[in-house]
Amino acid sequence: MARARGFKWDNVQKKQFVVDSNGVETTLLDETGSGGGGGGASIETSTTSPSNPADGDLWFDTTDGTMYVYYNDGTSSQWVGISGATGATGAGGGVTSYTDITARNAAAVNEGDMAWVTSDTSLYVYDGNEWDRIYSDENTTPNWTTEPDLIYSLEEDGTNTTITTVAVDPEGFPIEYDYDTNPTNPSQITSIVNNNDGTFTMTPSTTTSDAGSFALRIKASDGLSILSKTVEVKLSFVPQQAANIGFFDFSNSASYPGTGNTFTNIALGTPASVSETINPGGGSYLTAGTTGAKVFKFTPTSRTSINFSSPMETQAKTVVVVFSALTGFKAVMFGGVHDNGRYISAVDSGSTSANEASANIWPGETGTIRVNGTIVTTRGAAYNALDLTGNKFNTLMITGYNFLPNVGMDYNAYMSGDWSREHEVLGFMMWDTVLTSSELQKAHTVMSGTSLTAPWAG
Numbered sequence: 001m002a003r004a005r006g007f008k009w010d011n012v013q014k015k016q017f018v019v020d021s022n023g024v025e026t027t028l029l030d031e032t033g034s035g036g037g038g039g040g041a042s043i044e045t046s047t048t049s050p051s052n053p054a055d056g057d058l059w060f061d062t063t064d065g066t067m068y069v070y071y072n073d074g075t076s077s078q079w080v081g082i083s084g085a086t087g088a089t090g091a092g093g094g095v096t097s098y099t100d101i102t103a104r105n106a107a108a109v110n111e112g113d114m115a116w117v118t119s120d121t122s123l124y125v126y127d128g129n130e131w132d133r134i135y136s137d138e139n140t141t142p143n144w145t146t147e148p149d150l151i152y153s154l155e156e157d158g159t160n161t162t163i164t165t166v167a168v169d170p171e172g173f174p175i176e177y178d179y180d181t182n183p184t185n186p187s188q189i190t191s192i193v194n195n196n197d198g199t200f201t202m203t204p205s206t207t208t209s210d211a212g213s214f215a216l217r218i219k220a221s222d223g224l225s226i227l228s229k230t231v232e233v234k235l236s237f238v239p240q241q242a243a244n245i246g247f248f249d250f251s252n253s254a255s256y257p258g259t260g261n262t263f264t265n266i267a268l269g270t271p272a273s274v275s276e277t278i279n280p281g282g283g284s285y286l287t288a289g290t291t292g293a294k295v296f297k298f299t300p301t302s303r304t305s306i307n308f309s310s311p312m313e314t315q316a317k318t319v320v321v322v323f324s325a326l327t328g329f330k331a332v333m334f335g336g337v338h339d340n341g342r343y344i345s346a347v348d349s350g351s352t353s354a355n356e357a358s359a360n361i362w363p364g365e366t367g368t369i370r371v372n373g374t375i376v377t378t379r380g381a382a383y384n385a386l387d388l389t390g391n392k393f394n395t396l397m398i399t400g401y402n403f404l405p406n407v408g409m410d411y412n413a414y415m416s417g418d419w420s421r422e423h424e425v426l427g428f429m430m431w432d433t434v435l436t437s438s439e440l441q442k443a444h445t446v447m448s449g450t451s452l453t454a455p456w457a458g
Helices: 101-106 379-384 437-444
Strands: 007-010 015-019 025-030 044-046 058-061 066-072 077-083 095-098 114-117 122-126 131-134 143-146 151-153 161-164 166-168 176-182 189-194 199-204 212-221 226-235 244-249 262-264 275-279 284-286 295-298 305-308 318-324 331-334 343-348 368-371 374-376 394-399 409-412 423-431
Touching: 095 101, 101 114, 143 226, 151 161, 176 189, 318 331, 318 437, 331 394, 343 379, 374 379, 394 437
Parallel strands: 044 058, 095 114, 151 226
Antiparallel strands: 007 015, 015 025, 058 066, 066 077, 114 122, 122 131, 143 166, 161 199, 176 212, 189 199, 212 226, 244 423, 262 275, 275 305, 284 295, 295 423, 305 409, 318 394, 318 423, 331 343, 331 409, 368 374, 368 394
């Protein structure tokens, strides 16, 4: 239904008001029977409607005795009959009481007829096409009961993605849903369908060159006020899909449901493991981290870590970690048991030491560490390549290193005996081959999208 304004009786002032689309009240009649008209003018009597009317103006049609008010229903302005002639050609008049909506809908009505429905204690006016509910109190903006996520990842095989939202209006008016995109025609999708029930169905492109992201604004309106939220929709094509043996994404409920310590592997190739174990320590899952995405937060308590199993650590030749951190963040240690020196200390603020310590390298490969695309050879350089605003995700990329079972492949945040420096992990990706620089650049935004990822500097 369209949203309409209507009439209000003030028992204190003994006046009846007409309320326009902006909530402005104009005196219609007082207890003496005199009218306010359009801002205080008298009622115009004529056989034709007055020219240049304003909201709230009154006109008495002398041809059939119908009283009209010039009325804006939030979409358009028109003369609406409020009393007088009735019948097939009349404008309707008076207020008819009905027990419920069904009885109202079954009645023969004309444009301008008004109905009081006792079942929902509401007043309606018929605009010639449908019944519009009249509301004369202060308008309240709708609110979300099911809010859209911040990020949506499209399926690269063309499978549809559905966004589900629910909004409610405090005054009880029906919600109409809509959307727009920026840019207007994003290449990442071939279509988007508004199902008019709060759900939207997107069909992604399957063309590799269409990879990227766009802004989707979802809108819910009660006819006067609009509630909206802008989300990012991203389409990415994971490089070397057949070689992708690990994909662990905290923002994807298929990988982590938000509770427990089981992290499910949703790799696109043959997974090296079905799942991995999170040792939460003082860590916690956040439905909205500093970037707004769902993450796992490492906090400054005892040894929060993610311990990857033997099948993963004996196969992975490329490892990508996606995380955000603030200025107080210090270091990342990946792989091995620190006490025997078999580890890769990839990031360490202020350190001039080399990245690796006694770490093995796969035969024929070169061990390389990149932070946001920049090749780094010292832990301090790795730290300096980070975006530490907390508003962007960083990628730590380790290629060519052999995570042997006796070395281990555990992810920790470590600095000089101080475990679990606070930062937020979005996820991990692993391949059983060494990705090229161009492939790593594609992987850089696979998980977090372009708008939430630090720029590629490689």
